[in-house]
Amino acid sequence: MPGSSNTSFIPKRNPTQKSRQDVKxxxxxGSFIVRILFFAALxxxxxxxxxxxxxxxxxxxxxxxxxxxxxxxxxADMERVVKMDLRLxxxxxxxxxxxxxxxxxxxxxxxxxxxNKINELKLDRVDDSTIEIEAEMETGTYDSVLFQxxxxxxxxxxxxxxxxxxxxxxxxxxxxxxxxxxSKIKDTKTKPGVKFIAKLAVxxxxxxxxxxxxxxxxxxxxxxxxxxxxxxDNNQEGL
Amino acid sequence: MIxxxxxxxxxxxxxxxxxxxxxxxxxxxxxxxxxxxITQYQExxxxxxxxxxxxxxxxSKINSISASDMKALLTYIPDEVDEVAVSRExxxxxxxxxxYLESIKYEETVPIPAMVNESxxxxxxxSFSLSLIGTYVQTxxxxxxxxxxxxxxxxxxxxxxxxxxxxxxxxxxxxxxxHN
Numbered sequence: 001m002p003g004s005s006n007t008s009f010i011p012k013r014n015p016t017q018k019s020r021q022d023v024k025x026x027x028x029x030g031s032f033i034v035r036i037l038f039f040a041a042l043x044x045x046x047x048x049x050x051x052x053x054x055x056x057x058x059x060x061x062x063x064x065x066x067x068x069x070x071x072x073x074x075x076a077d078m079e080r081v082v083k084m085d086l087r088l089x090x091x092x093x094x095x096x097x098x099x100x101x102x103x104x105x106x107x108x109x110x111x112x113x114x115x116n117k118i119n120e121l122k123l124d125r126v127d128d129s130t131i132e133i134e135a136e137m138e139t140g141t142y143d144s145v146l147f148q149x150x151x152x153x154x155x156x157x158x159x160x161x162x163x164x165x166x167x168x169x170x171x172x173x174x175x176x177x178x179x180x181x182x183s184k185i186k187d188t189k190t191k192p193g194v195k196f197i198a199k200l201a202v203x204x205x206x207x208x209x210x211x212x213x214x215x216x217x218x219x220x221x222x223x224x225x226x227x228x229x230x231x232x233d234n235n236q237e238g239l
Numbered sequence: 240m241i242x243x244x245x246x247x248x249x250x251x252x253x254x255x256x257x258x259x260x261x262x263x264x265x266x267x268x269x270x271x272x273x274x275x276x277i278t279q280y281q282e283x284x285x286x287x288x289x290x291x292x293x294x295x296x297x298x299s300k301i302n303s304i305s306a307s308d309m310k311a312l313l314t315y316i317p318d319e320v321d322e323v324a325v326s327r328e329x330x331x332x333x334x335x336x337x338x339y340l341e342s343i344k345y346e347e348t349v350p351i352p353a354m355v356n357e358s359x360x361x362x363x364x365x366s367f368s369l370s371l372i373g374t375y376v377q378t379x380x381x382x383x384x385x386x387x388x389x390x391x392x393x394x395x396x397x398x399x400x401x402x403x404x405x406x407x408x409x410x411x412x413x414x415x416x417x418h419n
Contacts, residue, residue: 034248034255041255041263048266055273062280069287074294081297087418090362091316094391094416101394102382121399209386 097128098209104131104202107157112137115144119195131207133158133200138193142168145194152198157206161199169193314389320365320417322347328388329369329413336381338373346412363417366395371409375401378409391415 101123112118120136139145145166152160170192304312322345333340346366371378378399385392396412 031248034252037255038251041258044263045258045266048263048270052266052270052273055270055277059273059277059280062277062284066280066284066287069284069291073287073291077294077298081294081301083418084301087312087316090416090418091312094316094362094393098391098393100386101397102379102386105379105382119401121397123394123397125393125395 095209097204099125099131099202099204100207100209103207104133104157107155107202107207108133108135108200111152111155111158113144113148113151115139115141116148125204129204131202131204132161133198133202135198135200136195137198138195140191140193142194145196148198152200157202158200159202161201164197164199166194166196169195311389315391316362316416316418317390318418320363320415322365322367325365325367325392325415329367329392332384332388333371333373333381336373336377336384338371338377338381341370341372343367343369363419365415365417367413367415369411369413371411372406373409374405375407378407385413 104123108118108121116137116139118135118137120134122134124132124134126132137148139148145163149160149163152158326343326345329343330340344367346368348363348365371381373381382394385394391414393414394411395414396410398410399407400409401407
């Protein structure tokens with residue numbers, strides 16, 4: 001009967017609706033988390049694997065770079081530079097501690113008073129910065145010794161450390177009571193004298209060696225470096 | 240579906256945990272170490288490169304020193320001291336000064352005095368003992384020549400004795416230096 005089905009009071013079942021309800025899945029939260037965890041672990045493992053490979057490649061590149069840098073280091077150049085550096089330091093230090101003994105002698109000349117005479121002079125460079133001097137001197141009176149000491153104490157270059165072995169060599173008065181009949185005493189000692197040793201110190205920094213330009217490195221002693229006449233003029237009151 | 244079974248899900252969970260603890264976590268640690276190594280290698284490479292650059296710069300500087308300056312330096316601090324040449328030059332100096340050089344003796348290398356500064360650069364010392372006779376002016380001229388020499392001839396010790404005639408006798412210990 002055509003159209004009878006549409007008038008029935010019994011509700012009709014929609015076939016598509018039923019089948020949809022049948023295939024509806026039941027997804028549980030736990031299984032969802034497990035799946036996420038599983039795939040996340042897989043993805044993380046893949047990422048970590050790839051990243052590790054990349055880093056290993058980078059590390060190899062760095063190692064190669066270091067090896068190349070080390071290989072490009074020239075030991076011969078280094079040895080040359082070290083040797084040159086040491087030589088320059090040696091030369092610089094020797095120049096720093098260079099001292100002019102001529103300047104020291106000049107200072108002694110200026111410090112010795114007229115009445116004093118140096119019999120013996122000893123210089124000893126005890127270290128790089130100090131020169132010790134012992135001047136065995138002779139004069140006529142103790143006053144001269146005192147005056148000489150005062151002059152030395154005021155020196156800029158020479159620093160007096162003290163006076164040692166102060167000895168008087170006296171002459172007996174011209175009187176028979178002292179000389180008696182022995183004329184030998186009077187013959188051997190005509191003038192009284194006082195001998196002493198002046199101990200001096202010089203700071204090397206006060207007497208630096210001054211380089212006088214003499215026209216390059218080739219010169220040695222082809223021509224006099226110092227005008228000897230001027231030296232002689234300056235030192236007429238020397239030893 | 241196979242994924243829906245309880246057993247499968249247990250296996251998946253176990254695999255996930257296994258992957259994380261057996262591979263991902265150790266690999267993370269390994270990545271940290273590799274990163275540290277890379278940083279270290281980069282630093283070392285940088286240092287080596289700096290040293291190389293500095294070395295090149297210093298070599299260039301050495302090469303730029305003029306031949307005359309280099310010769311002067313090598314004369315001032317030679318590799319070795321030729322005692323014959325030095326003795327000869329001392330004799331020439333005494334003759335130029337007009338003094339009489341009675342004797343020269345090469346004392347070979349001598350140790351550095353104990354009181355030398357601790358920061359001193361090590362250098363080989365060579366000692367020459369000589370005895371000079373002359374006037375004060377001649378002696379002083381000789382000392383001036385020593386000071387004007389192209390290499391150091393330092394007076395380490397000197398003893399001057401004067402005589403009544405004005406002639407003085409000097410015993411002098413001279414030190415010169417060499418690089419080796």
